[in-house]
Every structure is written in C-alpha cells, then in structure tokens.
C-alpha cells in the first residue's frame with residue numbers, strides 16, 4: 001500500500017479561491033490588501049520564494065511590493081525601510097526575508113515590524129501568542145503544515161507527534177501547534193540521541209532539518225502522517241528532507257516537494273495578509 005499524497009497544490013487552489021473572494025469584499029469597501037517583502041542581498045533561493053509570493057498576490061488580487069536592498073545595507077537603513085512600511089497605509093503585511101546577511105541583527109529588525117503587520121508571525125508578540133495559545137498571527141509554514149495534517153481527518157488528540165528541527169521559524173512553532181491539538185510532542189534536533197527510536201513512534205512526523213533525503217523508510221511508523229518541510233537544492237532540483245520514494249511505501253500520508261508545504265506556506269502568507277487587512281477595517 002502506498003501513502004496518500006497530501007497535495008499542497010490542490011489544497012492551495014481552494015484556499016486561494018476563498019482568499020480571493022475576501023480580497024474582493026475588502027476592495028468593495030475601498031481597501032486593497034498589500035504585502036511588502038524586504039529582500040537584502042541576492043540569495044538565489046530567496047529570489048524564487050519572493051517571486052512565488054509576488055505571483056500568489058497577483059493570483060488573489062492583492063497589491064505586492066518588493067523592496068530590494070543591497071547586501072551591504074546597514075542595520076539603520078533596514079530599520080528605516082521597515083518603519084516606512086509600518087507607516088504606509090497601502091501595506092498590511094510586512095515580511096523581511098530571512099536569513100539576513102551576517103552583519104545584520106535579525107531579532108532587532110523583526111522587533112521593528114508592527115505586530116499587526118507581522119504576517120510571518122515572527123515578532124516576539126506573535127511568538128508569545130503562539131507559546132500561550134492565545135490569538136495572534138501564526139507563522140505561515142507551521143500553519144500550512146497543520147492544515148495539511150488536519151486534512152487527513154485523523155483525530156490528533158493523544159497522538160505521538162515528532163518534529164525534527166527546532167528553529168524559531170518552523171520547528172518550535174510547529175511543535176506548539178501540535179501541542180495545542182493535544183498531541184504528545186517530541187522536539188528532536190542535532191543533539192538528539194537515537195533519533196530513529198523517537199521518529200518510529202511518531203503518528204505524525206514533521207521533518208524540518210534542511211538535509212535532502214534525511215528521513216529514511218526505516219525511521220517511519222507504518223501508516224504515519226509524514227510532513228516534509230525541507231527545501232534543498234540538489235543538482236538544480238528541489239528536494240525535501242524525506243526520502244520520498246521509499247517513505248511513501250511505509251507512510252499513510254505524505255507531502256511532496258515541490259508542491260507540498262512550500263506551496264501552503266505562500267497560501268498562508270496570503271491568508272495572514274488578508275486577515276491583517278480585515279482587522280484594519282474592524
């Protein structure tokens with residue numbers, strides 16, 4: 001038996017129709033939702049992501065702006081660009097593409113974004129909402145991944161969830177969302193001993209490691225929900241963190257790369273932006 005494929009493309013199509021109709025409703029009230037992306041330097045992977053975001057905005061009728069800044073931009077210049085977008089009434093969502101060049105302070109830059117315009121959910125206020133389970137902006141990748149997990153219809157309460165990776169942008173918020181769904185959650189990382197013993201217990205396994213083909217079939221419990229967050233460039237192709245062909249013979253559900261979590265991340269970014277615009281009309 002081969003796993004059911006959870007298509008981020010198919011799920012995004014219906015979600016983007018819903019987003020587009022909410023954009024239309026806002027436009028009828030005189031407000032066009034706007035998303036601004038700040039890109040410092042020219043990392044090729046970031047440029048693909050920025051392009052996909054721009055196309056997504058066009059697809060749902062949103063306004064999109066990309067601010068390209070040179071690699072040698074100073075902290076003061078970056079923060080001034082953020083402040084300008086905070087004050088701009090055409091902009092409802094601000095995203096600072098990470099990672100920033102090494103000389104820049106990421107946390108200080110994120111702290112400058114108005115929490116209401118922080119559509120990434122990376123500001124400390126939104127990170128705090130995530131930790132306390134109160135209402136705030138939920139980070140796009142974990143939000144998209146949870147949507148895919150829920151689409152299986154499996155009752156998550158009491159299930160074993162294992163997240164590999166503990167970054168602030170993926171692993172940690174993903175673990176918090178699964179905890180909120182009453183999963184028993186383990187967060188694994190590079191210091192974890194006997195990783196496969198943890199992953200083999202997982203009813204829900206999320207891989208956010210950044211290593212192509214890292215999760216092999218022997219690490220997966222038969223019938224598990226396997227969510228592949230990884231985006232790795234291998235010989236010019238995009239590959240996930242999961243050894244897809246082998247794992248799909250063991251898992252119950254699996255997400256492809258591309259066309260999986262990455263697609264949903266963009267969709268949830270559009271969702272967070274339309275929600276930010278709606279809050280401004282309330």
Ligand SMILES: NC(=O)C1=CN([C@@H]2O[C@H](COP(=O)(O)OP(=O)(O)OC[C@H]3O[C@@H](n4cnc5c(N)ncnc54)[C@H](OP(=O)(O)O)[C@@H]3O)[C@@H](O)[C@H]2O)C=CC1
Nearest residue numbers: 141165166167170189190208209210229230231261262265
């Ligand atoms: N699909 C999407 O929308 C998105 C995809 N990504 C992709 O997801 C992946 C992860 O991204 P991100 O969280 O930012 O990456 P980071 O590099 O910030 O984090 C990687 C995590 O993996 C852990 N790790 C590394 N090696 C091992 C190992 N051998 N065993 C167990 N754990 C290990 C690290 O542990 P430690 O903390 O101990 O160092 C760390 O917690 C990347 O491929 C990235 O491109 C990222 C964002 C969005």
Ligand SMILES: Nc1nc(=O)c2c([nH]1)NC[C@@H]1CN(c3ccc(C(=O)N[C@@H](CCC(=O)O)C(=O)O)cc3)C=[N+]21
Nearest residue numbers: 048049052096097098120231238258259260262263265
């Ligand atoms: N402030 C900030 N927020 C982020 O959310 C953020 C970030 N910085 N830095 C980089 C990572 C990476 N990330 C991706 C999102 C979507 C795709 C994506 O669109 N993937 C498609 C296309 C992949 C392809 O090019 O083929 C897919 O998987 O189908 C990829 C990668 C967001 N991140």
Ligand SMILES: [Mg+2]
Nearest residue numbers: 098099167169
């Ligand atoms: Mg990182």
